[in-house]
Amino acid sequence: MKSASWQAIVALLLTVAAAATLPLFSAASGRVPSSGMTAILFVLIAASALISLLPQSKTSRATVLFIGAHGGAWLLLSSLAGNEGFAAKPFFLLMAACWLLAWRTVSEIVEIKTSSRADDTALRLLVPAIFGAWILILWETATRGAGIPFVLLPPPSAIAARIVGSLPILRDDVRQTIFKAVLAGYVIGCGAGFAVAILADRVAFLRRGLLPIGNMVSALPMIGVAPIMVMWFGFDWQSKAAVVVIMTFFPMLVNTVAGLAASGPMERDLMQTYASSYWQTLLKLRLPAAMPFIFNALKINSTLALIGAIVAEFFGTPIVGMGFRISTEIGRMNVDMVWAEIAVAALAGSIFYGVVALAERAVTFWHPSIRGG
Structure with a gap:
């Protein structure tokens, strides 16, 4: 096993665990995501984790992991509309899987070798950008998914709107x-x-x-x-x-x-x-x-x-x-x-x-x- 491959394996296991304990939100939630969107979410995360384990260049693997991590996170956050405070354990398991894929994305980006100084600079800037984006994603997940009171900690989306x-x-x-x-x-x-x-x-x-x-x-x-x-x-x-x-x-x-x-x-x-x-x-x-x-x-x-x-x-x-x-x-x-x-x-x-x-x-x-x- 490669040094960075364990994140994809754990993400795959978390996806399977989430699929076995559906639904994503409790029964008291206001709006249940469609079965089609839920299926796309599971397929996107699982497929990205599996494809990243195949032999390929680091650039291709980083691209697949990036799409899976951030596409899955976007779908999860989109499903929170009308369900604030009602996220169930499968929701957080899937978000944890996306976070692990993003972690491995950064690991792959760091090891990419480029011949252009401009490309190398762009990759070096991409790593802190992904790290910062995931601070906001996890912040949004915790405040809206777990229903943290607005007066204690507003979500980043509300701050951006303000x-x-x-x-x-x-x-x-x-x-x-x-x-x-x-x-x-x-x-x-x-x-x-x-x-x-x-x-x-x-x-x-x-x-x-x-x-x-x-x-x-x-x-x-x-x-x-x-x-x-x-x-x-x-x-x-x-x-x-x-x-x-x-x-x-x-x-x-x-x-x-x-x-x-x-x-x-x-x-x-x-x-x-x-x-x-x-x-x-x-x-x-x-x-x-x-x-x-x-x-x-x-x-x-x-x-x-x-x-x-x-x-x-x-x-x-x-x-x-x-x-x-x-x-x-x-x-x-x-x-x-x-x-x-x-x-x-x-x-x-x-x-x-x-x-x-x-x-x-x-x-x-x-x-x-x-x-x-």
Whole structure:
């Protein structure tokens, strides 16, 4: 037996067990799926599992498994309409079988060898896409199939519908929180931290005095700082940007100071033999060596900035903003809107982090961590 074939075998056994314990939904359900749709569902999952066990190329096997896993999951989720909370054990057995087929799909995709760099990149992106899709599928299955109360955890479909229906509100919230508070605070905080790090590297007194203070400030509770910033800078986005500046300044300072010390003594001695000045050594040796540390701080701050701005909006803001919307809607028990804001924030944070990571690959292409990736 091949190392990955057990998923298909277990999926086949689960399909047989589900067929022996029909129906998919309890007798109290509102709408029973047609026998034709149920037959197609069983045939699709079982046939995909069986065909994947035959000798064939990894690309063909991955394609068959992908169709069986996601086609079966789509049919199962489609059958939930009118049957929320009435899914029986066969329903969950079939969904587990589809999940196992998707698991093996990812295993096959990872082992596919391509001659094109573009194809290899596409396959590498397909793996996390399938993984993320199945988080949503299992989430949808648990909430709608098991009848989890909406107020505790809404299904992804309801969150997506809320996002589509609230695009103007979400657009205004994103503009207020991200394009004003987060970006302004991020640029000012990271820029100031970088500039002070260069100064601290030049003046030993600042380096010895600022770094311990930086560690202390990093431990300050954000919920204590945010109300003070609101009192100082008002209720608009400026106070949230101030919180972001505080949260991003010291990570950039500490990482940059550490990065400036990362160049080796032999390289520094070589620059001295060339009679290089401090600034020549800084620009041509020490800053390039510090770039991995600087980008590490930029990536850390990309998430801290978003969290800081959203939490700061809990303590006073105009009637717009992601933090304001979350605190207001949770009081009204509109949990789907809360989750919509969370989803948009997660998407924005991921894009922000991805842009910084791409810039890191372009700037530090020479670093072993980038060349090895």
